[in-house]
Amino acid sequence: MNDVLEAVNSQVFSVWFLIGAALVFWMQAGFAMVEAGFTRAKNSGNIIMKNLMDFCIGTVMFIFIGFGLFLGEDALFGLVGIPNLDIFSNYASFDWSGFVFNLVFCATTATIVSGAMAERTKFISYCVYSGVISGLIYPIEAHWTWGGGWLAQIGFHDFAGSNCIHMVGGIGALIGAWILGARIGKFTKDEKGKVTKVNAFPGHNIPIGALGVFILWFGWYGFNGAAATSVDQLGHIFVTTTIAPAVATVTTMVFTWLKYKKPDVSMCLNASLAGLVGITAGCDSVNAFGAIIVGIVSGLLVVFGVWFLDYVLRVDDPVGAVAVHMLNGIWGTVAVGLLADSSVPGYAIANANGDVISGLLMGGGFELLGIQLLGMFATLSFATVTLFITFKLIDATLGLRVSEEEELTGLDSTEHGLASAYAGFSIMDITGMEMEANANTDLGVIDYENASRTLKDTAIKVVRNDGEDAVLHKVVIIAKLSRYDKLRKAMNDLGVTGMTVTQVMGCGIQKGAGEMYRGVEMDATLLPKVKLEIVVSKIPVEEVIETAKKALYTGHIGDGKIFVYDVSKVVKIRTGEEDASALADVE
DSSP: OHHHHHHHHHHHHHHHHHHHHHHHHHHHHHHHHHHHHTSOGGGHHHHHHHHHHHHHHHHHHIIIIIHHHHHSOEETTTTEEOOOOHHHHSGGGOOHHHHHHHHHHHHHHHHHHHHHTTTSBOHHHHHHHHHHIIIIIHHHHHHHHHSSOHHHHHTOOOSSSIIIIIIHHHHHHHHHHHHHOOOTTSEEEOTTSOEEEEOOOOOSOHHHHHHHHHHHHHHHHHHHHTTOOSHHHHHHHHHHHHHHHHHHHHHHHHHHHHHHSSOOHHHHHHHHHHHHHHHHTTTTTOOHHHHHHHHHHHHHHHHHHHHHIIIIIOOOOTTOHIIIIIIHHHHHHHHHHHHOOTTSTTOOOBOTTSOBOOOGGGTTOSHHHHHHHHHHHHHHHHHHHHHHHHHHHHHHHTOSBOOHHHHHHOHHHHHHOOSOTTTTSOOOOOTTOOOOOOTTOOOOOHHHHHHTOOOOOSSOOOOOOSSTTOOEEEEEEEEEGGGHHHHHHHHHHHTOOOOEEEEEEEEOSSOOOOOEETTEEOOTTEEEEEEEEEEESSSOHHHHHHHHHHHHOOSSTTOOEEEEEEEOOOBOTTTOOBGGGGGSSOO
16 A cells, blocks of 8 residues: 555655646746836847747757756766767657656756846847856756766755856856946946946836746745655745745845835845745745745845845846845855755755764754855856856957947847837837036925925926016927937036927838838838937027937938927916016926
8 A cells, every 4th residue: 555655645745746837938928028027118129039948958958968968977076967968869769758858957057047137138139148047057057966976976065056057047147247337327427437326227118027937936835845855844845935935025125124124026026036036945944933034034135135246236137137046046046055954854964974964053063054156166266257157258259248339228129129018009219318407407406405306307497587578489400219328428418407209100101120019021111210308498409409400310211300489488387477487497
């Protein structure tokens, strides 16, 4: 009877193993939604494409080289597996389940980098990176821990991938984003090149980002639990995988509420993922109290990490990938050495002699902590060197970054010929639209000074003309979206302190590029434009026109148009002032 039960149990967990692999694959959708939601709409199609190709390119590379390097016969003293093509030569006895299971984890490592390098990376360069990490870098370092390599032989423990997957992916995210450089407008610099301000680029669709987080959390039960070998162990893993992210999210909510006076939505979404990353290495080996500790530290660490990248390292990470994955991958790996509890179900951490060892804070001494630190630093060093070389070689050959105009226009259009990922919807990009006060700004309003209000530029307002009979002009400029920032700065330098800005689609008679959508040629004359409306009284309209022409001129079709209208009446609703007086102060 016992033999029958064991056989049934083995079959059940074999099926669960594959279900877990399917859940991990489903996490690709979560990563795609988080990255798309946390970035700007003009790059959504490019982001979806990158996340799709991470898995597809990774599959091809894993078939031909990655699987062998990862799980092939151990060689070079546990440093690497021997590549093989057993999937073709010995398919009848091939480990099909093991191949699929490890493939989906490999794809996860690759896709972590995508978010940190979003909105300014050449698609072909990203494809090359994805192939290298899936075929070479991840399989080698994962072999050390999960393929019978040298770390596994000394007792290093990373049950589901805080170290092998998330830390390595996070390191790639940091190195890639650093070499690539920040998105245009992320950091404001002075004449000497010193950063004076960090600018926020709000994600265009936080609900989609939140959906991605829920998908990832759901998939994480397979990510952490698929390798469980008993019901008790699986239940324990589900408990820790629930506690850590929940506690991390509450911690971040409270911290941001106290620090920023409001609970930060996007940061709390990051915190849920940070808690999941932090618990991944020790989900099978820490108890409930340990999961709480992991969650608290993860919740604080993700906020610190986002701040540290922005204000200290000056590295632009649009989705917080470095803070979530690298920092919490490191923390999760170290946490095993501190909090591993030998009393939990299915505990299996032992040293090279086969002796069971526990974490430092659980009475086990420094042995396990030392092993975890060694494994973490070895993996970190290997990943840093290989990923740095990879990105530098790609940058020197193909180039990593798109041109300035391509970045400002959006990668959907320039990289994929996709006018918009949201056809039929009106999308407004609100980043980079601030104006600065200058000599033409009237700040002599008592209410303004008393209230210390922030300058706002959501209405058409410019400068005052002292004459009651001043002639008012409305200048409407329609130009390329990519030229907006240069035009805004030129107008601000001229003395314009406010404008109305609208994103529009422009249709001209000139022939377009003949882009294709699903094999059908599109009319490419309908292109994204920016429309600026400015009312001037004191500034001569001729100066506005000349300044706009200088800022927008490229000599190519599509530079734009300028329209000038007489304005017969302006009324300020708040005070009832009319005409030039209505334009006198900044509201």
